[in-house]
Every structure is written in C-alpha cells, then in structure tokens.
Amino acid sequence: LKLWLAWQHLGDHGWEAMVDGYFSLAAQAEEIIHNHPSLVLIAPRQSLNICFQYRPQGDRALSQERRNELTLKIRQALIEKGLAMVNYAELNGDIFFRLVICNNQTKPEDIELFFEQLVEMGHRFTGQVAQAVTV
Numbered sequence: 001l002k003l004w005l006a007w008q009h010l011g012d013h014g015w016e017a018m019v020d021g022y023f024s025l026a027a028q029a030e031e032i033i034h035n036h037p038s039l040v041l042i043a044p045r046q047s048l049n050i051c052f053q054y055r056p057q058g059d060r061a062l063s064q065e066r067r068n069e070l071t072l073k074i075r076q077a078l079i080e081k082g083l084a085m086v087n088y089a090e091l092n093g094d095i096f097f098r099l100v101i102c103n104n105q106t107k108p109e110d111i112e113l114f115f116e117q118l119v120e121m122g123h124r125f126t127g128q129v130a131q132a133v134t135v
Helices: 002-035 064-080 108-134
Strands: 039-041 049-054 087-091 094-100
Touching: 002 039, 002 049, 002 108, 049 064, 049 108, 064 087, 064 094, 064 108
Parallel strands: none
Antiparallel strands: 039 049, 049 094, 087 094
C-alpha cells in the first residue's frame, strides 16, 4: 500500500527522477572513494550499495583486526553524533562500511559531508587504535 501511495503521489516521472537521483548519489559516493587516498572500495558498486573501508595512509598501516576495530569505532561515532547511520558488513574477516543510498532527502552535499566527517574521525581515531597495538 505504501509503495502504491508513493507512486500515486509522485507519478511515473517523479518516481523515475527519484530513483535516478539515488543512482547519481551512489555514483558520487563511489567517485569520492576512488579519489581519496584513505578510502578503498571493497567491491564494484552494486546498484545503490557501496562497500568501502577507511585505511590509514603511510607507515601507520594497521592489521586487519585493528582496521576492523577502527571501522566500528568510526561507525559508532557517526551514529552517536547524529551525523549518519551507516551499516557495516564482513567478508573474509574484513569489516567494512556498507553505504546504501535510499533516502529521498539526501543531497549531494550530504554525501560530501558524510565522507568528510568519516575521514576526519578516521584520522582522529587512527592514532588511538595504533596506540592500542603497542600498549
């Protein structure tokens, strides 16, 4: 019923524009990941699902266990600060972010802000996670 009501409200062209907008945002997110030295795409984008990981640059490369810890810590901080609710997934022991574009209120500047905040937290938390290795 909700789908039918939404379709009635938007019409065919409105529904098409909304879905096209989602794909445009997903492509934008994928491009940001490709162009940032601390972000790695885990798999090619599938539909509106973008799987990626934050990986510190330079000599502070972290083990898989520490990268997983960092991913979960960044995710929790984004949620607690009310900035974004991003999911995560695990494959072969690697935990990574799973961003799904599906909110019709999301704008291109929201995608940019999401990645800016994520990378900023990654930089901040990397030192804390790396120190945990030596403690």
